Amino acid sequence: MAELADFRTPIKPVWCPGCGNFGILAALRGGLADSGLEPHQFMIVSGIGCHGAVIQYINVNGFHSIHGRTLPVATGIRLANHELKVIAISGDGDGYGIGMGHFIHAMRRNLDITYIVHNNKMYSLTTGQTSPTSDKGFSTKSTPFGSIEIAVNPLTLALSSGASFIARGFAGDPPHLRKLITEAITHKGFSLIDVLQPCVTFNKVNTNDFYKERVYKLEDEGYEPVDKAAAYERAVEWNSRVPIGVIYKEDRPTYEDEVVTIQDMPLVKRPVEGVDITRTMEQFM
Numbered sequence: 001m002a003e004l005a006d007f008r009t010p011i012k013p014v015w016c017p018g019c020g021n022f023g024i025l026a027a028l029r030g031g032l033a034d035s036g037l038e039p040h041q042f043m044i045v046s047g048i049g050c051h052g053a054v055i056q057y058i059n060v061n062g063f064h065s066i067h068g069r070t071l072p073v074a075t076g077i078r079l080a081n082h083e084l085k086v087i088a089i090s091g092d093g094d095g096y097g098i099g100m101g102h103f104i105h106a107m108r109r110n111l112d113i114t115y116i117v118h119n120n121k122m123y124s125l126t127t128g129q130t131s132p133t134s135d136k137g138f139s140t141k142s143t144p145f146g147s148i149e150i151a152v153n154p155l156t157l158a159l160s161s162g163a164s165f166i167a168r169g170f171a172g173d174p175p176h177l178r179k180l181i182t183e184a185i186t187h188k189g190f191s192l193i194d195v196l197q198p199c200v201t202f203n204k205v206n207t208n209d210f211y212k213e214r215v216y217k218l219e220d221e222g223y224e225p226v227d228k229a230a231a232y233e234r235a236v237e238w239n240s241r242v243p244i245g246v247i248y249k250e251d252r253p254t255y256e257d258e259v260v261t262i263q264d265m266p267l268v269k270r271p272v273e274g275v276d277i278t279r280t281m282e283q284f285m
Ligand SMILES: Cc1ncc(C[n+]2csc(CCOP(=O)(O)OP(=O)(O)O)c2C)c(N)n1
Pocket: 048, 049, 050, 051, 052, 067, 090, 091, 092, 093, 094, 095, 118, 120, 122, 123, 124, 125, 126, 131
């Protein structure tokens, strides 16, 4: 069985010292190891942003996609070979900004994909502009007088779009996030983990201390993630208390379950000998 060390690469992360991405990377490696699968069984797709480099630091199959397109790439991979465990990784700008349409459609399809979003509530790779999760009034170099837009709530959006596993993690608590990641990988269906990720360089409001003072674990309160109405109540909580843990979970058929042409075997395993593509090729000549 694969061990934690099998998921490491010799490449050293280039993130800023103290970046929340280090905690997420440690949790992700641990979550992959705990799932009981081998490195070659995973495919990780990352997007554009500071988080995007993550695939270089994990020893599994990887694809660095373009801005906002992690989910369509992950969808294609999953439908071509649904024996692969597919994990898509985005930043909040990548996933909830340019990738927003894909996010909603992937959830309503309930593809069996794990989606981890490094949510630092701003664009960091491009040196600190507002993102869709920046709070109203948040001041950045693109909004020096404070953002005048309200923030997107990824959790309520996921609840209304049909994601079948919805959780929030915190980069400052890697052991807890590790468990969430293993649970999400094991879940059959679309799983979202929105991860609170302090950006030590550009976000001076949502710092590690900001979260440490506020986060509480849903499971510590005996919360059961089965009731959608109760999940909405927790999902909108963003004041002196901020919940982390599994907010909602349900079992329903995945997209792959309902695509009849891949029921007997993955598309990549279909024999291609005897398939004549001459007529199709002629149309492109
Ligand atoms: C189509 C496209 N638009 C814009 C950019 C520029 N760009 C690169 S990274 C980035 C922001 C990334 O922010 P986020 O997804 O929140 O990730 P973070 O860097 O905060 O981890 C932007 C706007 C790009 N590379 N491609």
